[in-house]
Amino acid sequence: MSWWQTDETHDPARTSWVNSAQGHRDFPIQNLPFGLFSREGTAAHIGVAIGDSILDLSACADAGLVPETLADACRQDALNALMALPGQERVTLRRAISAMLSDPAKRPEVEPHLHAASACTLHLPARIGDYTDFYVGIHHANNIGRQFRPDNPLLPNYKFVPIGYHGRASSIRPSGVPLVRPRGQRKPPEADAPIFAPTARLDYELELGVWIGPGNALGTPIPIGEAAEHIAGFCLLNDWSARDFQAWEYQPLGPFLAKNFHTTISPWVVTAEAMAPFRKAQPPRPEGDPASLPYLTDPDDQAHGALGVTLEVTITTAAMRAQGLPPHRLSSGPASNMYWTVNQIVAHHASNGCNLTPGDLLGTGTISTPEREGFGSLMELSSGGKAPLTLPTGETRSFLEDGDALTLSAIASADGHVPIGFGPCSAIVLPAR
Incomplete structure (x- = not known):
């Protein structure tokens, strides 16, 4: 998949059960950027911005909510392993995240892994070698x-x-x-x-x-x-x-x-x-x-x-x-x-x-x-x-x-x-x- 090809994750009609994502200036469900965040008492780990919240991707991996072949990359303390994935594997992960945040049936098992962005600290997303x-x-x-x-x-x-x-x-x-x-x-x-x-x-x-x-x-x-x-x-x-x-x-x-x-x-x-x-x-x-x-x-x-x-x-x-x-x-x-x-x-x-x-x-x-x-x-x-x-x-x-x-x-x-x-x-x- 070339980076100028679109799929269902870009559908303008797609909405999220995360209410703050609707019409969000930066982070509607069509975005889903990766970052590194921590909460008080926790080490930095990978998250996804959705509206005014952050989805704990590491916790989702532990809960079996992402494809098992990609789970280890989601549990890391930096994005380097995710960045190293072939493009098609990143697309697979994006589709999985989009589905869990758009399908109301998935809300009960996903919502516990959401955190208010205002209560989180953001870090450099990757170990920058050069x-x-x-x-x-x-x-x-x-x-x-x-x-x-x-x-x-x-x-x-x-x-x-x-x-x-x-x-x-x-x-x-x-x-x-x-x-x-x-x-x-x-x-x-x-x-x-x-x-x-x-x-x-x-x-x-x-x-x-x-x-x-x-x-x-x-x-x-x-x-x-x-x-x-x-x-x-x-x-x-x-x-x-x-x-x-x-x-x-x-x-x-x-x-x-x-x-x-x-x-x-x-x-x-x-x-x-x-x-x-x-x-x-x-x-x-x-x-x-x-x-x-x-x-x-x-x-x-x-x-x-x-x-x-x-x-x-x-x-x-x-x-x-x-x-x-x-x-x-x-x-x-x-x-x-x-x-x-x-x-x-x-x-x-x-x-x-x-x-x-x-x-x-x-x-x-x-x-x-x-x-x-x-x-x-x-x-x-x-x-x-x-x-x-x-x-x-x-x-x-x-x-x-x-x-x-x-x-x-x-x-x-x-x-x-x-x-x-x-x-x-x-x-x-x-x-x-």
Whole structure:
């Protein structure tokens, strides 16, 4: 089953006996994302989000409610084993979960394994062996490039190769974990030498995360036509960035301390199977752009490789919260503004024989639109700090201040289907230590 094929689990007429799932913004029965949760006094284990509740999948396995061949993977303390399953086995599990949550006859034996999400703690869903961040948002690349190279914002390789760098898996945290403002080297424009101090240009980046499924053996590339088989699911990802550190350190080897201090992800893994109705054609390349090289070219991927997802970023400051003001939207736009598809970045990553493993995480890079309303970072919104934003309190922001809280959110939608969400991806900025 390809990830753009739908089945009964996507039926818009399907409802759940879990009342809060009906019309839920993020987690109707058509979604069923996996995550890792704990309750007071329990270790972290696997659950499924349904409405305002979490289904304890480990307990369901112990109760014989999931196929026996998949029960061990459901009892683990991380999603790596589930992610490693072949796609058809994940589909089988999804169908079983959907059936038990939609069939009223199953309610008596399933309901004891439901817990209020508000009483649970969410954790990183997988043991992340490696994290790679890409740069496939072409409008972001253009917007940033123009600030440094007005006449030639994109470097010559951009339209030939999916650009990426290896990030730091150890500092990835789930939504809700505060971000401590990092210290590092930065060189103020008026200074003759760098100083070591807290960043003065803290920024966010609006990205999607791509979770790797089965993966490949070292030395064995993943063909573009098989890349979808190695994608387990998606999340939201905020690649926090210290722009002043980055400007000083990134040449010649790229991002380092400007990026590795903290990355926030939404803790629910929206499966590739759940995203089937929301696949769409990859936008055609502008006239005159080069065709992708053969190892990155696949007709099916071009026909179904883009994502029908709307992304949004909101901010609250300490003053806004004190006044009871709602979050202020900074930007909103479609995820289809990616120059390369997720299949292409997976195929490219493995094209030299690099081995991807279950639970590895890829970031798409910042997703922006051509218009200011959809810019995916403050570096773009404030034109590098030259045009500060004014917030509802009258406060201005060029970059993030201590006490600011950022939230990324996303909704996948398509005509004739129930929309599904990703859950929040949030963190508050704490002062440097």
